[in-house]
Amino acid sequence: MDTEAPPVVLALMMALELRFAELYMAASRSSESVDMKEFWARMSRQEESHAGYIDRIRKIYINAPEKFKIGSRFNPVILKSWLSEIGSAASKVKSGEIGPAELLSIASEYENTLMEKNYGEYLISDDAEYLALIGKITSDTAVHGKILRDKITETGSGA
Numbered sequence: 001m002d003t004e005a006p007p008v009v010l011a012l013m014m015a016l017e018l019r020f021a022e023l024y025m026a027a028s029r030s031s032e033s034v035d036m037k038e039f040w041a042r043m044s045r046q047e048e049s050h051a052g053y054i055d056r057i058r059k060i061y062i063n064a065p066e067k068f069k070i071g072s073r074f075n076p077v078i079l080k081s082w083l084s085e086i087g088s089a090a091s092k093v094k095s096g097e098i099g100p101a102e103l104l105s106i107a108s109e110y111e112n113t114l115m116e117k118n119y120g121e122y123l124i125s126d127d128a129e130y131l132a133l134i135g136k137i138t139s140d141t142a143v144h145g146k147i148l149r150d151k152i153t154e155t156g157s158g159a
């Protein structure tokens with residue numbers, strides 16, 4: 001089996017989005033202020049939406065693979081290691097080993113890494129629905145990176 005086939009990579013990306021949703025929901029539950037609970041819950045809901053968008057992209061791909069070209073390669077091994085890393089961060093948030101301030105900088109780093117790795121450029125296509133979905137994921141991820149950095153500044157927890 002070709003483990004780098006796009007449906008396999010897309011399934012891993014979808015799992016990664018759900019792992020982010022889990023991490024942010026754990027952060028919401030462990031936050032004390034209503035403001036921070038809502039902040040993380042909103043981030044978590046967006047990651048859940050991204051998982052849905054990637055699922056939809058996977059279906060578009062399966063129906064018409066000829067519409068797509070591979071852009072920047074994504075190694076499934078790297079995706080799997082992120083999955084376990086984010087899963088372990090979620091467990092540490094649940095156990096209190098990672099506190100709220102530390103989590104802000106960890107999350108900010110993850111979101112920025114995804115942007116740097118051109119996560120949104122894995123597949124190239126001019127399919128309109130694909131472009132709308134991937135555009136939304138990419139812009140949300142950029143916004144997440146920015147609002148996390150702003151939160152770090154605002155709470156003084158990054159310095």
Ligand SMILES: [Fe+2]
Nearest residue numbers: 017047050141
């Ligand atoms: Fe996301």
